[in-house]
Amino acid sequence: MKDTKDSSQMDIKKYLQVVNRRKYLFIIVSILVLSAIFWGSFFMTKVYEAKSTVFIEKGIIKNLVEGIVVTPSLEQSLRVLRYEMLSRSMLLKIVSALDLDAKVKNKDEIESIVKNFQKDTAITISGNDLFMVSYRGKDPKLVRDYVNILISKYIEENTSSKREGAFSANQFLSEQIAFYKKKIDESEQKLIDFRHEKGVYLAFDEGTLTTSLRAGMNEMEEIKAKIKELEAKRNKTKQQLSGEEPLTLAIVDKDSAGNPLPARLRALEQRIPLLLTRYTENYPEVIKTRGEIEIIKKQIEEQKQNPGSDAAGLSGNDLNSGTSMMNPVYQQLKEELFRSESDIDSLKAKSTALGVRLKKMESEMQNIPEEKKQLTDLDRERNNYEGIYNQLLKRLGQSEVSKQMEMEDKGTSFRIVDSAILPTRPVSPDRVIIILFGIAAGLAAGVGTVFAVEHFDSSIKEVDDLKEYLGLPVIAVIPKIVTEKDIEKTRRFDKKIYAGSAAYLLFIGGIFIKELIGKFLP
DSSP: OHHHHHHHHHHHHHHHHHHHHTHHHHHHHHHHHHHHHHHHHHHSOOBEEEEEEEEEEEOHHHHHTBTTBOOOOHHHHHHTHHHHHTSHHHHHHHHHHTTOTTSOSSHHHHHHHHHHHHHHEEEEEETTTEEEEEEEESOHHHHHHHHHHHHHHHHHHHHHHHHHHHHHHHHHHHHHHHHHHHHHHHHHHHHHHHHHHHTOSSOOOHHHHHHHHHHHHHHHHHHHHHHHHHHHHHHHHHHHHHTSOSEEEEOOOOOTTSOHHHHHHHHHHHHHHHHHTTSOTTSHHHHHHHHHHHHHHHHHHHHHHSTTOTTTSOOHHHHHHOEEEEOHHHHHHHHHHHHHHHHHHHHHHHHHHHHHHHHHHHHHHHHHHHHHHHHHHHHHHHHHHHHHHHHHHHHHHHHHHHHHHHHTTOSEEEEEEEOOOOOOSOSBSOHHHHHHHHHHHHHHHHHHHHHHHHHHOOOOOSHHHHHHHHOSOOOOOOOOOOOHHHHHHHHHHHHHHHHHHHHHHHHHHHHHHHHHHHHHOO
């Protein structure tokens, strides 16, 4: 363990001796490499950076109407934010706003500018409510203006796009509602036409139709029985009517003056009110009495015009016996016959119509499966359209609220927290890092050069090397004679070298401290 440690210490001493022996080479190479890196940083292109922070603010109203309105998802907006901001169409608008298109000669240069913008623009999203946009470039004013215009254009485009989307959605829903309303009306009309055509005004039901058919057949049997009954009654009435005369003899009595007509007229006129208390105007007895009144009135008028004339009135025998009048029994039988025939015709017409309906119902019984399927299909089509229509009505209400929110900027809005300002210090090159790298690289290059030269140097430097290479014993060693003057001369030269190197390194150190202060203390 001790031998290993001693060996390690001997190796370090050996390396230090090598470096000390070639110290001038070490100093020159180290300073040259450090100088090349250090001074080269001053010729590097300065790159400036501008940043802007934007806060995505969620309106209070949006929280209140959550679930009622439909608005774009915030997470979805953030997911596509980078692609929207760095899209070619957006960056072409930025190029135009910065008047960069006026300074180029062809489209290839514009495409190169757009690609550089895409490459050098960084967008960082923090959480769900904050994002930062930064851009690096050679011109500090261009860098600042680019970031500010990019964010302004994006916010403007985003707001305009949301409003346009709300209007388009509202218009689309209105068109769809009108379309499906028309479809519902057409389906309703198809259902009405189908039911009218098939004689069905409710849904088809085989049991109900069978019951209706059975009831119709029973009704048909009742009608036929009624017709037979009425026909028998009609025949009986005809038979009775054949034994009656249309006219009958009315007895006429004389009055106190010997004229029978006025007395008879008064008696008949007094009888009319009594008859009307029990019968109607169409009753045979009433008709007969009114007929007699009219005849007597005519006879009295003729007597007044031709007194004593037989042609103008009745003969003595006629006046004593009576006059010929309408037979009320005949009239009553006639009316009953007419009524029976009318009822028979009515029942026959009803029987005919019922027969047509029964035939149609029998036909429907045969076609029930097919027609029921058709009705079910029509009904299902109507219900589907109504379901879509009701959903569209609900969505239209939500769309209307969303549109009003976008119009009044009550939804999600963008608030610029920090606008990009004119950068005064470049972010690149970073001389602090470059100087530290130059120092490390200089030391490494110096040590590496020293050991490389030492490795390729084949001269004998020690007695042991001489024994090893020649294989002969060494009798004596003549040391190098160094005078005090030589030592003093070497000491003065070393001081100059060390002083110059130290001064140069102090100069670089001063610039390093300045850059370090400028980096961390703006």
